[in-house]
Amino acid sequence: MKKALVCGAGGFIGSHLVKRLKREGYWVRGVDLKETQYAKTEADEFVVGDLRDSRLCAKVVDTDFDELYQLAADMGGAGFVFSGENDADIMHNSALINLNILEHAYKAGVKKIFYSSSACIYPEFNQLDPDNPKTEESSAYPAQPDSEYGWEKLFSERLYFAFQRNYKMNVRVARFHNIFGPEGSWNDGREKAPAAFCRKVAQTPDGGTIDMWGDGLQTRSFLYIDECLEGVRRLMESETFFGPVNIGSEEMVSINRLAEMVMEISGKSLKINHIPGPLGVRGRNSDNALINEKLGWQPNFSLRKGLEKTYKWIAGEAEKAAK
Numbered sequence: 001m002k003k004a005l006v007c008g009a010g011g012f013i014g015s016h017l018v019k020r021l022k023r024e025g026y027w028v029r030g031v032d033l034k035e036t037q038y039a040k041t042e043a044d045e046f047v048v049g050d051l052r053d054s055r056l057c058a059k060v061v062d063t064d065f066d067e068l069y070q071l072a073a074d075m076g077g078a079g080f081v082f083s084g085e086n087d088a089d090i091m092h093n094s095a096l097i098n099l100n101i102l103e104h105a106y107k108a109g110v111k112k113i114f115y116s117s118s119a120c121i122y123p124e125f126n127q128l129d130p131d132n133p134k135t136e137e138s139s140a141y142p143a144q145p146d147s148e149y150g151w152e153k154l155f156s157e158r159l160y161f162a163f164q165r166n167y168k169m170n171v172r173v174a175r176f177h178n179i180f181g182p183e184g185s186w187n188d189g190r191e192k193a194p195a196a197f198c199r200k201v202a203q204t205p206d207g208g209t210i211d212m213w214g215d216g217l218q219t220r221s222f223l224y225i226d227e228c229l230e231g232v233r234r235l236m237e238s239e240t241f242f243g244p245v246n247i248g249s250e251e252m253v254s255i256n257r258l259a260e261m262v263m264e265i266s267g268k269s270l271k272i273n274h275i276p277g278p279l280g281v282r283g284r285n286s287d288n289a290l291i292n293e294k295l296g297w298q299p300n301f302s303l304r305k306g307l308e309k310t311y312k313w314i315a316g317e318a319e320k321a322a323k
């Protein structure tokens with residue numbers, strides 16, 4: 001039986017990854033600062049602990065795991081990452097986690113290690129036109145991410161590949177583009193646009209008004225969680241391609257359109273009140289040419305179908321919270 005360690009197993013993507021690995025027959029240890037929030041973890045062992053602490057890392061990376069997935073990071077949506085208020089924590093905490101994990105994974109002889117980077121590493125100057133953003137993997141340099149979150153991810157990508165070159169570690173790196181789905185942050189200040197609009201629409205009576213940061217003409221693409229995990233697993237299984245590779249959707253929409261889709265799903269008609277707020281780049285879309293070429297696969301689950309599942313879950317959570 002293969003053994004996997006999932007760092008960040010209490011978070012959104014990590015908790016879903018644990019379920020997926022269990023379905024595939026792995027023995028899984030999860031570690032996180034906190035337990036899973038919305039459903040009980042399916043991990044065989046779950047350690048609550050701080051990966052900034054090197055001693056804790058030594059304890060949880062105590063054997064030559066077949067696979068280690070490093071998803072733990074101090075992160076959130078635009079309200080958390082682009083406000084500027086959390087920059088020091090984001091850089092310090094996430095860098096420390098990556099430094100610790102790599103050191104102990106090397107010492108323990110971990111056989112394969114996955115690192116989740118982000119579309120936020122791409123240069124701001126390539127994402128000014130909302131209709132033609134550029135995120136081809138090779139366009140990462142010369143670097144100019146628009147957030148400290150992106151700079152930390154870029155540093156850590158380089159760290160993982162340095163360990164691959166110098167210490168022959170078997171590394172995989174993917175750049176996630178806006179992953180969404182049920183059982184993720186929806187009301188704690190770390191939620192991203194799809195969850196935020198699902199919450200606002202669910203909590204607003206028909207005919208009411210919801211707030212939106214910016215003019216809503218900024219563009220993004222969003223990838224449903226199951227597709228993200230399929231991409232991660234395929235990258236891990238590849239013995240010839242290590243990344244960095246985009247794992248995202250090419251179905252780009254404006255934020256206005258995203259909100260409209262959620263309204264359509266809910267059956268409500270709401271007005272949008274555009275207000276100032278943290279925004280990030282003007283346009284972003286995944287470029288899937290490389291994943292298609294190297295892994296012979298790219299995601300194709302529609303945004304609409306993913307939003308239907310997510311809205312249903314968030315509307316249910318909102319109803320429970322209101323009781």
Ligand code: NAD
Binds near residue numbers: 014051177
């Ligand atoms: P998340 O916030 O739900 O999960 C991250 C988890 O890391 C949290 O449960 C958190 O408690 C844990 N963590 C933070 N600091 C820790 C510490 N010191 N010790 C132990 N655990 C700690 O986020 P997510 O959406 O599941 O993202 C997972 C990874 O994917 C992150 O690295 C994130 O940067 C990356 N990513 C996510 C997206 C996305 O759209 N969700 C996009 C790009 C990249």
